[in-house]
Every structure is written in structure tokens, then in C-alpha cells.
Amino acid sequence: MTSRRDILKGGRLAATASLLPGAVFAQAAAPPAPTLFAPKVGRWRSFQIVTTVEILKPEGKVQAWLPVASFGNPDWFKPGENSWTTNAAAAKLVRDPASGAEMLHLQWAEGAASPKVELTSKAVTRDWSVDLATPGTPAALTADERRVNTAATDLIPTSGIVRETSDRIVAGKGDDLQKVHAIFEWIVENTYRNAATRGCGIGDIAAMLKSGNLGGKCADLNALFIGLVRSQGIPARDVYGLRVMPSQFGYKSLGAGSDIVTKAQHCRSEVYLSNFGWVPMDPADVRKVVLEE
Known part of the structure; x- marks a missing residue:
């Protein structure tokens, strides 16, 4: 399985990611003061992400793995086409079999000067909301989907101290919604955002x-949330991506501030509830607003 430190090998990296078109940011340069957080299902919008990478000091045989949009949820996100221009000797899309993450894998000839690539990825998305006061009959998960989204991983175990902590949190709770609500509230009350944490954690x-030490950033706090939920046998997953729009509720820290989104990476959670299907959740963003706004 490809790890984060394996994404780039063989040299220092200069990379930028930009979002087109940029007019929406010019129109929203001065977002209003935060308003009541009440998300609604919105219209579908198309985005184009342009990632430019140049290896500044190439040594030996240089390789790079650039993530592309591969996650899909018909309710709110549909990945689109990818195209690229590069001086690499070989470039192809590859998929990690364990996580399903898709990447553009590039290989340059040994000694190649100024390795570079420009990757363009398209996606369609919309605002999404789930009314937890109105139970429904969502499509059931397949056995494989349930297995994958309740499984333990190297960094997200579901036994030992994780299960013990989760059991204490949900003691006396009934259905999956009550248990997940209790875990969400526990994360918000007991963790904190540590601005000094490198990257996303x-x-x-x-x-x-x-x-x-329950401090960290989005990958830390949401991973803890997911592990505590999975330890109760409830499917949960983390979703990695980019913030590509300003917050419509006026939170500067929860949206992209310009059309340059190089540092706009984010991780959040989704939990599958028996009466609601996949529900987006993000206790890490609650802690971010507490710290920064």
C-alpha cells in the first residue's frame, strides 16, 4: 500500500494546485459574518483542479504519485476526467487496491532535467444535507462495503484501548444514531486542534x-472519531480532498480563500446510519472554528 511518504521519491518538490474558474472567489472575497449553520441540498457545480509539480533538485530515477479524484457518492460528488502534460518517460493512472485511492504515477528517465507535470482533474459536486429527524430506508451496504468500513487498520485499530474508550462513551445508548452522537460530542469536548501539527496529522x-494527548488536526481527530465508531460495529470512513469554495456560512477557516488551493487539503468523516445511509460529519472542523474563530 502506498504511504504518504512514498508519494514523492527522488527529489525536492515544488507544487501548486489551482481551481478554475476563479471568478467565484473574487465575488466572495469578503464573506459575511458567520450565520446559523444550516446546510441544504444545493445545485450541482463543476470544478477543474490544475496541479503543477516541478522537481527542483532531481536525483537518480525520479517518480511521483499525484492524487486524483477517485471517491464517488451519487448524492453529492462525481469524479470526472483527468488529463496531463509532462516530460516524464511514463505516466499512467493507478489505484491502490486497499484504499481505492487513485493516483497519477509518473516516472522520469534517470538523470532527466527539470521533471515536471501539469495535471488537470475535473469533478462535479453539490452541497449536501441529511435530516436526522426524518428516518428513511437507505440502500443497504453490501457485505464487502460493511467489512471495509468497519475494519481495523494500522493507524485506526478497533480493539484494545480504542474499544474500551468507545464502550465507556456509548454506555447506556441505544441505536446507532445515539451512539454516534455520543462519540461525536465526546470528540468535540475532549480533543483540540493543534496548529503546530504538521500537515493534516x-x-x-x-x-x-x-x-x-488528544490534540492534532483533521486527520487525527476524524481518525479518532472513525475508530471509536467502527469499534461499535458501525461503518465509518474518512474522506480526503480539497476545500474548493469559501464557506457559505462565513467561516474563513472552513473554506478556500482564493483560487490557489495548494494548502487547502482536508479530511472529514462519513458514518453509515441504518435509517439514514451515509451521513457527513466533521468534529475536527468544530474544533478548528473554536480555535480560529
Whole structure:
């Protein structure tokens, strides 16, 4: 399985990601003060992400793996086409069999000067909302989908201290909605956003619980949330991507501030509830607003 540190090998990297068109940011340069957080299902919108990478000091045989949109949910996100221009000797789309993440894998000839690539990825998305006061009959998960989304991983175990902590949190709770609500509230009350954490964090949740240090960024806090939920046998998953629009509720820290989204990476959660299907959740963003706004 490809790890984050394996994404680039053989040199230092200069990379930018931009979002087209940029007019929407010019129109929203001064977002209003935060308003009541009440998301609604919105219209479908198309986006084009342009990622430019140049290896500044290539050494030996250089390779790079650039993530592309591969996650899909028919309710709110549909990945589109990818195209690229590069001086690499070989370039092809590859998929990690364990996570399903798709990447553009590039290989340059040994000694190649100024390795570079420009990748254009398209996607269609819309605002999404789930009314937890109105149960329904969602499409059931397949056995394989349930297995994948309740499984333990190296960084998100579901036994030991994780299960013990989860059991304490949900004690006395009934259905999956009540249990997930309790875990969400526990994350918000007991964790904190640490601005000094590098990147999005690494999400080593057992180490967090054992040390008692429950600080971090989105990958840490959402991984902890997901692990606690999965340990109850409830399907949950983390979704990695980019913030591509300003927050419509006026939170500067929860949206892209310009059409340059190089540092707009984010991770959030989705939980499958028996009466609602996949529901987006993000306790890490609650902690971010508490710290920054």
C-alpha cells in the first residue's frame, strides 16, 4: 500500500494546485459574518483542479504519485476526467487496491532535467444535507462495503484501548444514531486542534489515547472519531480532498480563500446510519472554528 511518504521519491518538490474558474472567489472575497449553520441540498457545480509539480533538485530515477479524484457518492460528488502534460518517460493512472485511492504515477528517465507535470482533474459536486429527524430506508451496504468500513487498520485499530474508550462513551445508548452522537460530542469536548501539527496529522489514534494527548488536526481527530465508531460495529470512513469554495456560512477557516488551493487539503468523516445511509460529519472542523474563530 502506498504511504504518504512514498508519494514523492527522488527529489525536492515544488507544487501548486489551482481551481478554475476563479471568478467565484473574487465575488466572495469578503464573506459575511458567520450565520446559523444550516446546510441544504444545493445545485450541482463543476470544478477543474490544475496541479503543477516541478522537481527542483532531481536525483537518480525520479517518480511521483499525484492524487486524483477517485471517491464517488451519487448524492453529492462525481469524479470526472483527468488529463496531463509532462516530460516524464511514463505516466499512467493507478489505484491502490486497499484504499481505492487513485493516483497519477509518473516516472522520469534517470538523470532527466527539470521533471515536471501539469495535471488537470475535473469533478462535479453539490452541497449536501441529511435530516436526522426524518428516518428513511437507505440502500443497504453490501457485505464487502460493511467489512471495509468497519475494519481495523494500522493507524485506526478497533480493539484494545480504542474499544474500551468507545464502550465507556456509548454506555447506556441505544441505536446507532445515539451512539454516534455520543462519540461525536465526546470528540468535540475532549480533543483540540493543534496548529503546530504538521500537515493534516497522521491519525495514530491508539498512540493518542495511550498518551492522553488528544490534540492534532483533521486527520487525527476524524481518525479518532472513525475508530471509536467502527469499534461499535458501525461503518465509518474518512474522506480526503480539497476545500474548493469559501464557506457559505462565513467561516474563513472552513473554506478556500482564493483560487490557489495548494494548502487547502482536508479530511472529514462519513458514518453509515441504518435509517439514514451515509451521513457527513466533521468534529475536527468544530474544533478548528473554536480555535480560529
